[in-house]
Amino acid sequence: MSATTKEAAAENKIIDDILELVNSHSNILLSSHVGPDGDSLGSQIAFYYYLKSLGKNVCLYNQGHIPHYFHGFKDIELIKVDPEEWKVPPDDFDLSIIFECTSIDRIGDVKKLVTDDMDIINIDHHLENTEYGKINYLDPSASSAGEMIYRILKKSGFKIDSDTATHLYTAILTDTGRFHFSSTTPACLHAAADLVEKGVDVKALTDQIYFNCTEDQLRFTSEIVSKMETYLDGKVCFLTLRDAQLQERGLKYGDMEGLVEWTMRIRKVQVGALFKDTKPNFSKISLRSAGNVDVCKVAQKFSGGGHFNAAGCHIDADLETAKNTLLEALEEIFRDDK
Ligand SMILES: [Mn+2]
Numbered sequence: 282m283s284a285t286t287k288e289a290a291a292e293n294k295i296i297d298d299i300l301e302l303v304n305s306h307s308n309i310l311l312s313s314h315v316g317p318d319g320d321s322l323g324s325q326i327a328f329y330y331y332l333k334s335l336g337k338n339v340c341l342y343n344q345g346h347i348p349h350y351f352h353g354f355k356d357i358e359l360i361k362v363d364p365e366e367w368k369v370p371p372d373d374f375d376l377s378i379i380f381e382c383t384s385i386d387r388i389g390d391v392k393k394l395v396t397d398d399m400d401i402i403n404i405d406h407h408l409e410n411t412e413y414g415k416i417n418y419l420d421p422s423a424s425s426a427g428e429m430i431y432r433i434l435k436k437s438g439f440k441i442d443s444d445t446a447t448h449l450y451t452a453i454l455t456d457t458g459r460f461h462f463s464s465t466t467p468a469c470l471h472a473a474a475d476l477v478e479k480g481v482d483v484k485a486l487t488d489q490i491y492f493n494c495t496e497d498q499l500r501f502t503s504e505i506v507s508k509m510e511t512y513l514d515g516k517v518c519f520l521t522l523r524d525a526q527l528q529e530r531g532l533k534y535g536d537m538e539g540l541v542e543w544t545m546r547i548r549k550v551q552v553g554a555l556f557k558d559t560k561p562n563f564s565k566i567s568l569r570s571a572g573n574v575d576v577c578k579v580a581q582k583f584s585g586g587g588h589f590n591a592a593g594c595h596i597d598a599d600l601e602t603a604k605n606t607l608l609e610a611l612e613e614i615f616r617d618d619k
Contacts, residue, residue: 295418296436299402302416306376306400308338313380313426315389316345316535317360319455319490323448324380324404324426326356330448331439340374342367344389348535350493354451355444364390378402381426383586384411404429408577409586421588424462424469427452431472443480450476451486458542459491463590491539497530498537506543510604516551517611518544519604524558534559541567552576552611556600564603568592579610 303309309332313321325341332339341360351357361367377395382388382405385395395401403414406423423429427449434441434449441449453473457465460473477483494502505526510519522537534557544553553569566583568576569591576592583606585594596603 292418292420292432293436295416296433298416299404299418299433300437302376302400302402303332303337303378304335306337308370308372308374308376309340310374310377310391310394310399311339311341311380312377312388312391312395313343314382314387315343317343317347317362318535318538319351320425320427320452321380322347322351322354322357322360323450323452323455324430326354326359327427327430327434327445327448327452328378328380329356329359330442330445331434331437334439338370340368340370342391342394344391346533346535348533348538350490353489355447367391367394369394374399376400376402378404379414380430381405381407383407383409385413404433407587408589409581422464422466424464424466425453425456427456428469428472431476441476441479446476446479446481447486450481450483451490454487455490458591459487462588464588498532501526501530501532502537502540502543505540509544511547511550512608513612513615515547515549516615517608518547518550518553520544520553520555521600521604522555522557523600534565541569545569545571552579552614554607556603558600559595562599563595563597564600565595566593566603566607568594574614579607579614582610583607 311325313325329339329341343360343362345362347362377399379388379401385392401414403417404426405419406421406426406429408421410419420429431449450473453469505520505522520540541553541555544550551571551574555567557565559565568580570576575589577587577589580586580592580594583594583596585592587593596606
């Protein structure tokens, strides 16, 4: 067998194991990382449809805020972000399926509901995963968790209807930055094409996600972008999003998703970063890079991770200190580069 045939066989086996494990359980908890995004929401709801078709009892509990542009999405209210609504079924959960989390801690407070006697299925497309599941379906070459769920549903024989297709397409669309990142492979596009064939309204969906901000949000974006800072001869661009500014406008961090992409619109920029003071003395950083600059490696230095050209991390410090700390790490990279 060739290496790729072997890989395909191994993947088929993992998917069969997932389908079998799902079949033998009845109370299933779905969760994903704190601060759900398009990939985590779309993947969970699509998988929910499949599990409901099997007659399972399914709960979707996530910690954090659902970005405003997902509010009109079909069945989005299934995702419970209010801990008051996190009820455990009378005969307990017997299986949890965790989407795109490198470690189980990424689900935040939902972890309290994941007991030792429960089986876990871990589905992730990030580099570096702690393999905390009974089954670990890991594929860093996948564009999104949504693309992996698509493969599972295809193999399960479940009929992907237009609602399921729309959620999976949303997952792939948002995690590839609208088919922009290098994760946009032929396999990813084939999956997307198949989903469009199953009834996705591409224009309406894209409009709802990307052309749907308020006047205030767009003015706020322009304010932040106009205050960008550039360093290292213009190769590095930093944006800053302050909690106080959000509060003034009644917005949440999740409402400004995609802000970091503005850094990379400058031809010369090789590393872009968005700094957010999500807690006092805690700076959350989203990283983007061009070409062969590995920001996943940078993120790993600061208890983070992600992908080669898109990653995230945090520094326990205020925004100014965090910027200096990251800048030092970036100086090293560009120095080594020469
Ligand atoms: Mn993802």
